[in-house]
Amino acid sequence: MSPEEEHPGRPTPSGGPATYQVTFELPDGSSHTVPARADEHVLDAGRRAGLQLPSRCEQGWDLVCAVRVLSGEFDQSDSRRYFDQDREAGFALICTAKPRSDMRVRTHQSRAMRDARRARGLPAPRGV
Amino acid sequence: MANDKPHATGTVAYGDVDRKVGIEVLRQQGINVEELVEKLIDNAAAEFASTYYYYSILRMYLAGHEDYKEICEDARLEDRQHYELILPRIYELGGSLPYSLHEFADRAGCPAAYLPGTDNGAHPPAEEPTAADILTVLLESERCAIRSWLEICQITAGKDPRTYDLASRILNEEIEHEAWFIELLAMERDGKVRPSGHFRRGFPGEAPYSRNRPFSHGGL
Numbered sequence: 463m464s465p466e467e468e469h470p471g472r473p474t475p476s477g478g479p480a481t482y483q484v485t486f487e488l489p490d491g492s493s494h495t496v497p498a499r500a501d502e503h504v505l506d507a508g509r510r511a512g513l514q515l516p517s518r519c520e521q522g523w524d525l526v527c528a529v530r531v532l533s534g535e536f537d538q539s540d541s542r543r544y545f546d547q548d549r550e551a552g553f554a555l556i557c558t559a560k561p562r563s564d565m566r567v568r569t570h571q572s573r574a575m576r577d578a579r580r581a582r583g584l585p586a587p588r589g590v
Numbered sequence: 591m592a593n594d595k596p597h598a599t600g601t602v603a604y605g606d607v608d609r610k611v612g613i614e615v616l617r618q619q620g621i622n623v624e625e626l627v628e629k630l631i632d633n634a635a636a637e638f639a640s641t642y643y644y645y646s647i648l649r650m651y652l653a654g655h656e657d658y659k660e661i662c663e664d665a666r667l668e669d670r671q672h673y674e675l676i677l678p679r680i681y682e683l684g685g686s687l688p689y690s691l692h693e694f695a696d697r698a699g700c701p702a703a704y705l706p707g708t709d710n711g712a713h714p715p716a717e718e719p720t721a722a723d724i725l726t727v728l729l730e731s732e733r734c735a736i737r738s739w740l741e742i743c744q745i746t747a748g749k750d751p752r753t754y755d756l757a758s759r760i761l762n763e764e765i766e767h768e769a770w771f772i773e774l775l776a777m778e779r780d781g782k783v784r785p786s787g788h789f790r791r792g793f794p795g796e797a798p799y800s801r802n803r804p805f806s807h808g809g810l
């Protein structure tokens with residue numbers, strides 16, 4: 463199933479994958495809205511727009527790229543380790559998250575996500 | 591008398607055995623020692639639990655590809671060596687291994703290199719994994735290792751020469767491992783030549799950069 467079939471979104475005029483708008487809130491207080499295709503990872507979209515965003519494993523494992531999701535839907539199925547409780551707690555791993563709607567995220571949340579995992583007895587690296 | 595000529599105390603008193611100058615000087619350089627230790631434990635866990643252990647299984651399933659098997663074996667033994675190399679540094683810096691192996695594995699900084707087709711290790715492989723599948727797992731594991739040890743180098747560069755030296759010796763080998771698996775996967779999967787500069791190790795798991803001490807007296 464192609465991403466468009468799965469999530470109608472807004473197909474591009476050429477019929478390519480839907481494109482959404484993702485707004486990144488950075489620690490310096492600035493926010494930046496960039497286009498992100500349904501078939502790409504949110505981190506890649508942010509980097510393409512020139513944003514300085516943290517990452518390490520880039521496999522959806524170590525939480526270094528964690529964001530808090532303020533609004534919007536995303537597909538986290540490319541991650542190596544992501545729990546339902548992570549979503550319930552409001553976190554995404556953007557190295558392996560594909561947008562499924564317009565999104566607003568707060569970046570640099572690796573420690574908050576690590577602490578949320580630990581509070582729920584879920585595994586996480588400690589040195590993030 | 592031992593305290594006839596006490597030195598300037600600084601942060602470590604004369605004769606104090608509860609503090610280490612070897613740690614205090616790092617703080618003076620701006621290193622967050624507690625955070626660094628946590629990262630080193632995560633990396634040690636990745637070496638031991640995410641790669642050394644799982645590469646043992648991946649290696650078994652490369653039967654019939656004797657060249658791949660031996661190169662996987664070098665990477666496997668060198669990852670064990672990476673664990674051995676960084677372990678004393680964790681304790682020198684005041685850290686400790688977790689007292690449970692489960693806890694250690696859970697906190698690894700890189701994903702487990704599960705055998706393909708096992709549903710993340712839940713059951714034996716439903717179908718025999720191909721060599722290309724296994725080489726892909728090996729390749730991606732090395733990539734995470736490179737990023738993890740590079741981070742340690744970046745944190746310690748110019749500030750903590752001892753940790754930097756250990757991490758950079760490990761990083762040297764992780765970069766080699768990635769190149770080896772690119773070379774093998776490119777040919778196996780795509781029929782393409784991607785030379786890695788690989789030469790056979792002198793003996794299995796030689797670890798030319800990261801070998802610390804012999805495992806046994808009189809060993810290599």
Ligand code: FES
Nearest residue numbers: 518520523527557
């Ligand atoms: S960079 Fe490791 S989880 Fe995204």
Ligand SMILES: [Fe+2]
Nearest residue numbers: 637669672735
């Ligand atoms: Fe390693």
Ligand SMILES: [Fe+2]
Nearest residue numbers: 669735764767
């Ligand atoms: Fe390695």
